[in-house]
Amino acid sequence: MRAIALVMFSLMALSCSGQIEDIESLSRKAREGDLRSGRELVLAMGAENRERSLKAYRAVLSLGEIARPQLYRGLKSSDRRVFESSAAALGSIGSQDSVPLLIDALKEEGQRRYAAAWALGEIGSMDGVPILVEAIQSEDDVLRKTAVRALVKIGPEVEDDVIPVLRNEVDQKAQRAAVRVLGEIKGPGAVSLLEAVDGDNRDAAVWALGRIGAPGSLLTLIDALNDERWVVRRQAAEALGNLENVDAVEALRLALEDPEPVVREWAARSLETLAGVQTLYRDEDGQMVPPYNLYR
Secondary structure: OHHHHHHHHHHHHHHHHHHHHHHHHHHHHHHOOOHHHHHHHHHHOOOOOHHHHHHHHHHHHHHHHHHHHHHHHHHOOOOHHHHHHHHHHHHHHOOHHHHHHHHHHHOOOOOOOHHHHHHHHHHOOHHHHHHHHHHOOOOOHHHHHHHHHHHHHHOHHHHHHHHHHHOOOOOHHHHHHHHHHHHHOOOHHHHHHHHHOOHHHHHHHHHHHHHHOOHHHHHHHHHHOOOOOHHHHHHHHHHHHHHOOHHHHHHHHHHOOOOOHHHHHHHHHHHHHHHOOOOOEEOOOOOEEOOOOOOO
16 A cells, blocks of 8 residues: 555656646747747646646746736636736736736726735836725725725825725725825825724724824824723824824823723833833733833
């Protein structure tokens, strides 16, 4: 039985080896201009065998612009793995010419559309911003989060396109996604709207205000230290440290008596930032301790 098992293992190894060699052959022929080999290489990215699919993906990336026409065909594939890999490869190659087709691909229901959103972020074209703004309002959690990342990757120029979503008080998920983008890009034009955000997204808005660091947000953040929800108070305690305004010291000292240990810890940490000296807080066991060093 052991001898049979060894023979079977050897045959499987030879089979896998043959597949890998086949990818190398396809890559070589595609580089020489053979269109059929290029098509086969793109289709191989959707192989169930992970080693084969990764080998094909790397080979396609090594072809660069040569592979672009075949990747466009891949965007129209009904195979979701081929679609996803084709979109991802176009994003990694970074061709601006790919943007219109990636926008169309992002509209395709039933596909792994997050891959097209990711690719648009990698390419960084402003032409992709409107469809990505639509995507952050999607019910698809993965697509929404990927679109947030893509908009952040594109940068501060997306601020004006994202701000209208921030005004959407009905769709809380979409509003939270907009808050995330605006906080990450540190959009100054969103400050007044972020200060007005209430309800379930106030914690995210407070975080974003801390990221942006607008001096005029001081009173809003101090007020947030008194919110009934500890998650908002915790974000406010951190944000006030980021603001680096000594006028927050008194409010943060009061926050050292907050009923939630995590709020007390962040108040102590922010006080250290503002005062430059170690501040103790009462932990959950009632012991006076320094805040945990985030960089240790």
